[in-house]
Amino acid sequence: MKTVIIGGGLAGLAAAFKMAGRDEILIIEKEPEPGGIASSYVIDNYHIEKYYHHIFASDKELISLIEELGLGKKLEWRKGTTGYYYNGKIYPMNTPLEILKALPLMDVIRLTWLVLKAKGIKDRTLFDEIKAKDWIIDTSGESVYNNFFLPLLQSKFGDNKEKVSAAWLLGRVQIRSNRGTKGERLGYMRGGFAALIEKMADAIRQKGGAIRNGQVSRIEVENGYVRGVDVDGVTIKCDRIISTCSPHVLEKIINTKLLGCDLDITYQGTACALFGLTEKVMDDVYWLNIKEEVPFGAIIEHTNFIPVSDYGERLIYVTSYFQSPESVLWQLDDEGVIDMYLKGLEKLFPGFRSKVKWWRLRRDMDTAPVYEVGYGKKVLPYKTGINGLYLAGMFSEANYPERSMNGSVAAGFRCVDAVLTEGIL
Ligand SMILES: Cc1cc2nc3c(=O)[nH]c(=O)nc-3n(C[C@H](O)[C@H](O)[C@H](O)COP(=O)(O)OP(=O)(O)OC[C@H]3O[C@@H](n4cnc5c(N)ncnc54)[C@H](O)[C@@H]3O)c2cc1C
Numbered sequence: 001m002k003t004v005i006i007g008g009g010l011a012g013l014a015a016a017f018k019m020a021g022r023d024e025i026l027i028i029e030k031e032p033e034p035g036g037i038a039s040s041y042v043i044d045n046y047h048i049e050k051y052y053h054h055i056f057a058s059d060k061e062l063i064s065l066i067e068e069l070g071l072g073k074k075l076e077w078r079k080g081t082t083g084y085y086y087n088g089k090i091y092p093m094n095t096p097l098e099i100l101k102a103l104p105l106m107d108v109i110r111l112t113w114l115v116l117k118a119k120g121i122k123d124r125t126l127f128d129e130i131k132a133k134d135w136i137i138d139t140s141g142e143s144v145y146n147n148f149f150l151p152l153l154q155s156k157f158g159d160n161k162e163k164v165s166a167a168w169l170l171g172r173v174q175i176r177s178n179r180g181t182k183g184e185r186l187g188y189m190r191g192g193f194a195a196l197i198e199k200m201a202d203a204i205r206q207k208g209g210a211i212r213n214g215q216v217s218r219i220e221v222e223n224g225y226v227r228g229v230d231v232d233g234v235t236i237k238c239d240r241i242i243s244t245c246s247p248h249v250l251e252k253i254i255n256t257k258l259l260g261c262d263l264d265i266t267y268q269g270t271a272c273a274l275f276g277l278t279e280k281v282m283d284d285v286y287w288l289n290i291k292e293e294v295p296f297g298a299i300i301e302h303t304n305f306i307p308v309s310d311y312g313e314r315l316i317y318v319t320s321y322f323q324s325p326e327s328v329l330w331q332l333d334d335e336g337v338i339d340m341y342l343k344g345l346e347k348l349f350p351g352f353r354s355k356v357k358w359w360r361l362r363r364d365m366d367t368a369p370v371y372e373v374g375y376g377k378k379v380l381p382y383k384t385g386i387n388g389l390y391l392a393g394m395f396s397e398a399n400y401p402e403r404s405m406n407g408s409v410a411a412g413f414r415c416v417d418a419v420l421t422e423g424i425l
Pocket residue numbers: 006007008009010011012028029030031035036037038051052053054055214215216217244245246249253270272319367368392393394403404405406408
């Protein structure tokens with residue numbers, strides 16, 4: 001039997017890793033290297049992710065995979081400091097005391113009540129039908145919404161912020177509120193997550209699997225059975241396909257209707273710049289949320305999280321989600337986006353431009369589903385109604401209510417479980 005996996009991101013790699021050796025595996029990836037959204041730049045002699053990445057202690061599948069691959073020693077848990085920029089000042093927001101300094105007392109009391117309430121909710125199903133905004137205002141009032149949640153929702157979902165469900169919010173609060181009195185600990189692989197991707201790819205090849213560069217333009221289905229894929233004008237016959245590409249792409253390349261699957265899932269894109277700098281920009285803030293008119297949603301000073309000695313220079317990400325291909329962040333050329341970002345950076349940090357040694361810009365259209373009201377019902381199944389067609393990725397249940405590297409690894413594994421349940425390997 002032959003399985004083709006469309007996409008060599010973490011979901012595709014995880015599925016291939018679990019299936020290789022039991023079946024003939026071929027991953028087809030349209031980019032020159034595997035890794036997808038978790039892939040890295042090679043700058044001089046080091047790797048750095050194209051989009052900022054860290055993990056949480058609750059990321060069980062990913063952590064055990066890192067250990068299984070013998071990379072456990074590279075995983076470190078470090079303080080991930082956060083700050084909040086408003087009224088021309090950065091407020092640290094790591095400990096309850098710092099939050100107390102940044103927000104009015106009544107807001108802190110109401111916010112604490114919201115967090116306690118959110119943590120007590122075990123079944124989020126009903127909250128899929130409620131807007132996060134409405135639930136926040138009902139629970140803690142307008143002021144907490146405007147002062148605390150609005151800038152976060154704006155930076156995460158832009159124009160879609162008012163559509164997001166309370167189920168998503170509850171999931172986020174439950175993951176992010178376990179920070180104790182000293183602040184939150186975040187995980188990172190020293191040397192970068194590139195080592196994880198490389199090790200997975202090596203293990204797949206060692207077990208007889210192959211990873212090939214190419215773009216799948218067609219999935220051939222005949223009489224309800226998968227027959228093969230077209231890649232750059234060549235047909236590759238196969239018995240099974242695991243598709244990890246976004247629902248819009250899948251809808252375009254499959255030659256039949258996928259009954260029972262709603263592929264109309266709203267996704268958003270990301271434009272993420274990485275700057276190499278001569279000097280640090282912020283004092284001990286890794287993650288900065290911003291309440292100010294600037295063309296980006298967050299600034300992530302990576303070398304305030306991982307020691308600068310790993311790189312020999314300061315690294316800072318400046319990022320924004322965008323909601324449609326008409327956005328200037330998608331329409332402008334790279335220089336145009338960087339120029340826009342630099343103007344905003346100069347506003348917050350005068351003299352920023354003079355610290356820049358180099359920059360890179362990464363943009364992708366389908367980087368995250370928008371977890372809008374009703375999204376829970378759109379989560380796509382691992383096994384579809386077409387014989388031999390399976391799905392795993394950001395749209396899977398393992399990635400709900402928030403997509404992550406862990407979620408995509410878990411989705412890849414669970415998708416293979418669905419194949420195994422069929423007893424066809
Ligand atoms: C800005 C940003 C920051 C993030 N930060 C974190 C973080 O801190 N922690 C965390 O855990 N997660 C983070 N994530 C999320 C995480 O990186 C992703 O959820 C995960 O890597 C997605 O893996 P995937 O395999 O499901 O999808 P993808 O990585 O998108 O993989 C799909 C692959 O399919 C390929 N493909 C698509 N169409 C075709 C085709 N027709 N033919 C062939 N190949 C095709 C694509 O090129 C891609 O490589 C972040 C994401 C973004 C955008």
